[in-house]
Amino acid sequence: MTDNEYDKAEENEPVTMEEPGAITQPNARNPRRLHSAQSSGMESSVLRFNLNFTVGSKGKQKAILSDVAATVKWGHVLAIMGPSGAGKSVLISALTLDALFGRTEGRVTLNGVPLTDKIFKSHCYTVVQLDQHWPYLTCRETLRYAAELYDVAAKEDIDAVVDEIVQKMGLDVCVDTRNARLSGGQRRRLSLGIALLKQPTLLFLDEPTTGLDAASAENIMQEIVRVAKEENLIILCTIHQPSTKVYQGFDEVMVLSKGREAYTGNVKESVPYFESIGYPLPPQTNPAEHFLDMVNADFSDDAEVDRILDTWQEKRPGAGSSHHKKGFGGVDNDDEGQEGVADVKRALLRKEISIMFSRHLKLMMRDPVLYSGRAVIFFVVTLLFSLVYLNARDYSQDQALNKMWIVLWLVSVPSNMGVVAVYALNEEFKSILRESKNGMASPLSYALAKTVLVIPIMFVFALFALVIASFVVIDMPWDTFGVAIIIYAATMYVFECVAECLSVWFENPILGMLQFMNFWFGSFLFAGFLISKDDLFWPFTLFYYIMPYAYYLRSSMYNYLKDTTFDSCEPGTSAGVCVQSTSGSDVLGGINLVYNVVENEDTISADIATLIGIAIFYKILYIIGVVYKSSRVTTIHEAAK
């Protein structure tokens, strides 16, 4: 864009940040613009930014971005290029309010309004580099759920809206293919399709050509430029070494090196500019490659690169006045606060929860790792363990301790496998955070929908684990079935809530999984059978009370044996328990002499209540994590004077 054009963009102001619903109205119930905006409020959108970004604490600060500024208007694509480590990703993170690892200073305004999380959610959309989408949904289902969550149309019109996006993005061939099987190019098109459903003003694309072959990269970039023009979007994208054709398709380009600009402006003027400072484009050379070679400090002379960066700083439009006062083009940039901005536009909370419920029910049914696969594995491992302890089906007192051990294994082995849930839920939560960032849905509606969906699954787990192993192979009395299932489900729910909690609090799923294993080992150690509560070094006694297995074991054993009858036993002939009675209740007393966690008193209700209490504790920590993680955004500080 020439200075002239920037000035024209400036003349259009004051520009209002209109309610998305007011942009155009294809039909009364579809407030979003699905066709090219011929008379859209976005035909005057302007993004301005000038940023510094530093990492490190005071005294040891390192500048990652220094005075990086640009102005981009509607319908234009700004391509951000630069050698590795130039600061492209950090710039996108800072602009998308995601750069939490350092301090962002300066200003970012959209139509004169400073960018905040609320404005971002309403008017911006980010497509991340490796947008995997929900792997077990099809392309059509993904678009449909996005359309519903963005509330783009009445229920009966949603299919038509989705079909339009499918056509527009050329997704016809893969519309019923699961996302996990989409090609890289198709995934990017799907991401763009979802973005179009939202109808943002500003679209960020992080390396949209990564992993694509040259033809697909060219194709997707052409698509991006077309979308910017057709939909009057402002698009910012980072890109590595575009081909000549792709490069020429951009409107604006920013060449970064060492966190500074080497050039920002119209693509057509880039070649003459570099020629004017002594770097003519050799014949038959890709201009993007040429510029990147020039500013790559790894391969060029460092002093030479600094000279190029200093030259741009002197020559760039508006030079001589601080970027923090003047926008690119030398235009006065002090234009924020002219208009209020609309609230986030999306489905009502009740509707949102029900959409989330439907989507995650579908995912649960299809995803073999999280639930159905685990249930089958629980069935197999509990069956295996019950066969190992087959002799424990006899009601002879020398098997009483084995009965306790099989009851313990039946829950401890499956609950240990909750470790996979930490990994899968961590991935899931990252997708939810992206959706939240893009204003599609609240993470709390996800958390609520999942809570409702997961509780019944714990009963399914209990059925898969206990019916054959406990009641058929080990011959537990069927009249204890209902209570056994409840105790088991409550115990499994504790571990599920711990897995949820760790999946959210640990960004790195491996660390979360390690913590889960610690919790599991801790549960084992402090359950009162390896070392009794009374023998614990006193500071550790607390763990006995907050870990789940002691409650499970005590209540399960009482439920199991209270009404049973054992064979009588001759003192000195039993390797395990031998009491002067055949009643199960007395055998419980005998077990208590060896493992005092087992008692012949009815503590079932209190134990179940405690297990639920522990689960609720972790659920609350999880919800706090969800709220905290989803509300973390970069603060853009006023530049130091």
Ligand SMILES: Nc1ncnc2c1ncn2[C@@H]1O[C@H](COP(=O)(O)OP(=O)(O)OP(=O)(O)O)[C@@H](O)[C@H]1O
């Ligand atoms: N979390 C972080 N903490 C400290 N420094 C960081 C962090 N992330 C990035 N950096 C530094 O910021 C600089 C710019 O990194 P950035 O990832 O933006 O480069 P890039 O241009 O995107 O490179 P590439 O093309 O290789 O991805 C690098 O020197 C990098 O080491």
